[in-house]
Amino acid sequence: xxxxxxEHSVRTRAGGTRQSAIVGVVASGNLxxxxxxxxxxxxxxxxxxxxAVGFGEVWTAVIGDFVDRYSPGGLRFSINDGGARPDTVxxxxxxxxxxxxxxxx
Amino acid sequence: xxxxxxxxxxxxxxxxxxxxxxRGKVVEAGNATRLLEAVIRPGDxxxxxxxxxKQADLxxxxxxxxxxxxxxxxxxxxxxxxxxxxxxxxxxxIAKRLDYAYSGPQSARIARMLFGGxxxxxxxxxxxxxxxxYFIDLTPHVALIAAVSADHDGNLYTGPNTEDxxxxxxATAFKDGIVIAQVNEIVEHVPRVDIxxxxxxxxxxxxxxxxxxxxxTRDPAAITEGQILTAMLAIKGIYAPYGVQRLNHGIGFSTxxxxxxxxxxxxxxxxxxxxATHFALNPHPALIPAIxxxxxxxxxxxxxxxxxxxxxxxxxxxxxTGSDGSLRSNRAFCQTAGLYACDMFIGxxxxxxxxxxxxxxxxxxxxxxxxxxxxGADARGRRHPSEPWLKAGAESDPDGSPxxxxxxxxxxxxxxxxxxxxxxxxxxxxxxxxxxxxxxxELAPIMIYGDDVTxxxxxxxxxxxxxxxxxxxxxxxxRGVAGYTDVGRRRDHGMVAHLRERGVIRRPxxxxxxxxxxxxxxxxxxxxxxxxRWSGGLYTPPSKFRNW
Numbered sequence: 001x002x003x004x005x006x007e008h009s010v011r012t013r014a015g016g017t018r019q020s021a022i023v024g025v026v027a028s029g030n031l032x033x034x035x036x037x038x039x040x041x042x043x044x045x046x047x048x049x050x051x052a053v054g055f056g057e058v059w060t061a062v063i064g065d066f067v068d069r070y071s072p073g074g075l076r077f078s079i080n081d082g083g084a085r086p087d088t089v090x091x092x093x094x095x096x097x098x099x100x101x102x103x104x105x
Numbered sequence: 106x107x108x109x110x111x112x113x114x115x116x117x118x119x120x121x122x123x124x125x126x127x128r129g130k131v132v133e134a135g136n137a138t139r140l141l142e143a144v145i146r147p148g149d150x151x152x153x154x155x156x157x158x159k160q161a162d163l164x165x166x167x168x169x170x171x172x173x174x175x176x177x178x179x180x181x182x183x184x185x186x187x188x189x190x191x192x193x194x195x196x197x198x199i200a201k202r203l204d205y206a207y208s209g210p211q212s213a214r215i216a217r218m219l220f221g222g223x224x225x226x227x228x229x230x231x232x233x234x235x236x237x238x239y240f241i242d243l244t245p246h247v248a249l250i251a252a253v254s255a256d257h258d259g260n261l262y263t264g265p266n267t268e269d270x271x272x273x274x275x276a277t278a279f280k281d282g283i284v285i286a287q288v289n290e291i292v293e294h295v296p297r298v299d300i301x302x303x304x305x306x307x308x309x310x311x312x313x314x315x316x317x318x319x320x321x322t323r324d325p326a327a328i329t330e331g332q333i334l335t336a337m338l339a340i341k342g343i344y345a346p347y348g349v350q351r352l353n354h355g356i357g358f359s360t361x362x363x364x365x366x367x368x369x370x371x372x373x374x375x376x377x378x379x380x381a382t383h384f385a386l387n388p389h390p391a392l393i394p395a396i397x398x399x400x401x402x403x404x405x406x407x408x409x410x411x412x413x414x415x416x417x418x419x420x421x422x423x424x425x426t427g428s429d430g431s432l433r434s435n436r437a438f439c440q441t442a443g444l445y446a447c448d449m450f451i452g453x454x455x456x457x458x459x460x461x462x463x464x465x466x467x468x469x470x471x472x473x474x475x476x477x478x479x480x481g482a483d484a485r486g487r488r489h490p491s492e493p494w495l496k497a498g499a500e501s502d503p504d505g506s507p508x509x510x511x512x513x514x515x516x517x518x519x520x521x522x523x524x525x526x527x528x529x530x531x532x533x534x535x536x537x538x539x540x541x542x543x544x545x546x547e548l549a550p551i552m553i554y555g556d557d558v559t560x561x562x563x564x565x566x567x568x569x570x571x572x573x574x575x576x577x578x579x580x581x582x583x584r585g586v587a588g589y590t591d592v593g594r595r596r597d598h599g600m601v602a603h604l605r606e607r608g609v610i611r612r613p614x615x616x617x618x619x620x621x622x623x624x625x626x627x628x629x630x631x632x633x634x635x636x637x638r639w640s641g642g643l644y645t646p647p648s649k650f651r652n653w
Contacts, residue, residue: 052527058589085523086589087331087564091620098621 004048004056006063013041013073014101021099024092031081031089035096041073050081062086066093075100112281119144119283120306130259130308131291137167137309141176144283144307145247148178151200152245152273155191156184156232156436157207157320157475158387158408159266163287163311164249165190173198180204182243184232184269184436186211186473187318195224204243206230207473209320216471219544229471229550231478233440236269239276248277248284251315254295255288259302262295265409265417265432266317270300272437278304289314296429319411319647321387323361326632331521334564334613334623336362339451339519340371342567342616343560344380347493347515351383353443353480355452359519359562363451364391365628368398385443385480388413388424388432390646394629394639396423406432407439407476412650416643436476443480448493449515450480454552455524456532459580459592461555461570463518464537471540474552481553483514497559500571513571516553519562522588529590530563531583555579561586564620565593566612573609585610 020036039045046063066072070093077096081089108114122143126136141164145151153168154161168176169190179200186192186208194200195218204227208215218224230238239245250273253264263270278284285307286300336359343349344363354360367381381395382402388410395401404424409417409432417424417432427433443450454463454477465472487494494512502510520530541549561568561583568586573579578600585601587593604610613620630636633650 058594061589061594083527085331085521085527087522088329091330091334091564091623094621 002050002053004050004059006046006060008044008063008067009042010044010067010071010073012071014071014075014097016101018100018102021096023095023099026080026082028082029084029088031079031084031092033092033096034078035100036076036078037074037100038076039074044072044075046077046079048079048081050079050083052081052083058086062089066090070094070097072097116281116283123283123307127307129257130306131257132307132309134163134309134311137163138170140285140307140309141168142171144285145171145176145179147176148180149246150180150182150243152239152248152277153181153183153191154248154250154269154273155187156269156408157187157209158317159251159268160185160188160316160318161249161251161287162188162190162316163309164251164285168199168249169193169197171199182235182239182245184235186215188316192218201225202227204228204230204235204238205473206232206235207475209472210318212470212472216469219471226544226546228548229473231474232436232476233444233479236272236437239272244280244282245273245277246282248273248282250274250284250286252286252288252300254290254292255286255305255308256292256295256302259286259305259308260295260298261286261288261300261305262297263299265414265434267299267434268408268436271435274300274304283307285309287311287315296431297427299433317411319650321356321389321410322412322646322650323356323358323389323391324633324650325361325365325391325628325630325635328358328362328365328625328628330623330625331564332359332362333366333625333627334618334620335359335519335521335562336366337370337618337623338567338613338616339363339517339562340366340376340380341374341618342611343515343517343562345374345376347448347496349380349449349493349515351447351491352381352449352451353385353447354389355450355477357453357520359453360451361389361391362628364389364395365630367395367400368629369627371400372398385439385447388417390633390636390644391630393636393644396420397639398629405439405442406434407436408434412644412646415645416640419643440476440479443476444482444484445487447480447514448491449517450477451517451519452477452481453520454518455530456535456537457518457530457561457583458532458535458555459583460576461518461558461561461579461583462535462551462553463558464535464550464552466540466550466552467536468539471550474550477552481516482557483516487512487514497571500569513559515559516557517560517562518553518558522563522565522590522593529592531587531590531592533592563588566610567616568610569608572607578604578609582609
């Protein structure tokens with residue numbers, strides 16, 4: 001297992017009012033993303049616990065592009081990764097943002 | 106005096122040697138090995154019928170059991186190296202040299218044996234190319250083939266899996282060779298004559314039906330969101346703008362996803378009747394929902410597919426069928442159809458390099474190519490126009506004279522940037538080159554050459570290589586859809602942005618697709634059971650695909 005943590009300053013706060021959401025599953029080649037609205041509006045944090053060791057450089061690139069594209073201000077992401085491919089990670093992160101920016105509980 | 110009929114005399118002597126074991130043309134299964142010892146000579150070229158589907162498995166085992174002092178140093182010229190026995194022949198020293206096209210399930214062992222010097226490799230061919238050589242310089246002395254039934258004269262019924270048999274028999278029987286058929290049963294009258302009796306010298310009745318691999322069945326339950334996304338990009342980004350009606354699909358999950366998206370996503374885009382109407386394609390179960398929804402007008406097949414026979418019989422408007430009602434497949438004709446009468450090939454691969462060359466050969470696996478190099482190649486002899494062919498030609502040569510400009514076949518490689526076990530699809534250098542260097546081959550085993558590839562589709566978007574004007578643009582267009590692989594991360598961001606402005610690279614949003622919409626609910630069938638339901642119970646999947 002390997003733990004990684006990324007913190008980014010972002011332009012805008014993520015929309016919507018939901019406080020938390022969870023997408024994906026913990027399985028080989030897949031990942032679970034818990035997203036919580038717990039940070040100041042201009043901050044974003046991503047904490048990763050991954051089964052695949054030694055992919056820090058790829059995670060940096062994937063997370064950098066994701067933050068750039070979605071500006072998920074105020075959100076903390078907790079990722080439980082079962083060795084998912086980068087494209088699956090990008091998709092789950094985008095799904096997590098979609099879930100929490102929907103209105104409702 | 107010069108004799109001009111030596112080969113005929115030798116053939117007659119071989120037949121006479123075998124005839125002592127036969128009643129008429131029929132030889133008992135228990136005498137199959139003795140028959141082979143009687144008719145085969147050391148150094149013969151042997152076609153042991155086997156492709157990616159049906160296998161002359163009884164005759165393979167019989168050949169493996171021959172007396173090595175009588176039969177040895179054979180040169181195997183066959184489509185598929187698929188059964189373990191095919192390679193055991195080389196381990197035992199019965200066979201020495203190999204020319205073939207496909208080796209799916211034996212890909213790892215064949216690689217070890219090539220490196221170990223157990224096999225002298227002629228070449229890895231595409232099917233049509235190997236068939237062509239049967240008529241020029243690789244004509245078999247003896248063909249060992251598989252059929253469903255024979256009558257007492259030796260007329261053969263090959264059933265839905267006719268596949269390579271007519272081609273193999275044509276080359277062998279008309280050039281003084283011997284044809285030996287294994288059949289599942291001997292009957293009074295065959296349902297239809299696929300091979301006339303005067304081309305068949307011996308018939309061996311097998312105790313059990315010949316083996317057929319269900320190679321073209323993809324369980325919809327295993328299709329991922331990433332594959333659905335690439336399928337959506339292909340349909341909306343390539344099929345629709347070019348108006349692709351005549352095509353061939355590979356056997357991967359991405360193209361299975363396309364087949365399952367036609368009646369849903371494709372229908373919503375209003376594309377029914379405008380794309381994907383005529384196929385050179387095996388009877389893919391995944392295409393059943395599109396057929397049932399009225400998308401598909403006609404399909405010609407290389408072979409059949411396990412479990413599809415009743416469905417095909419009931420849908421003769423779509424498939425080619427014989428007077429008995431069952432499918433008539435023919436690999437040589439279908440490969441020709443794919444080469445000359447299709448406007449697009451779309452399929453997956455294992456490695457793509459910076460110029461778009463691709464190969465399924467890796468240093469530990471030599472899977473062969475099957476039909477892909479033929480399907481995935483521009484036919485330089487093509488002369489008839491069609492909308493997609495002309496449009497692709499215009500894109501690659503916008504300044505050429507319209508009346509003199511060649512069209513281009515659309516050759517599309519589709520895949521996710523990372524494959525099984527997170528292995529990257531994109532590489533700086535193909536493993537095929539390293540393999541060629543190690544084995545001292547004159548030619549690296551490339552499946553599809555980069556100059557034939559027109560588009561690459563990944564979850565990151567569509568790269569249109571027809572619009573690239575320099576090798577550097579081509580490289581950046583490929584890097585630009587290579588995702589987070591090393592190749593993708595080493596892109597020139599400025600140049601990739603410029604290529605996107607020119608439409609060389611199109612992202613999902615440029616095509617009007619939100620990756621978040623790539624959901625399994627879009628699949629017309631989400632399980633094998635759904636496919637059975639769509640077929641009205643006519644499709645009967647093999648047990649390994651049944652989980653209910």
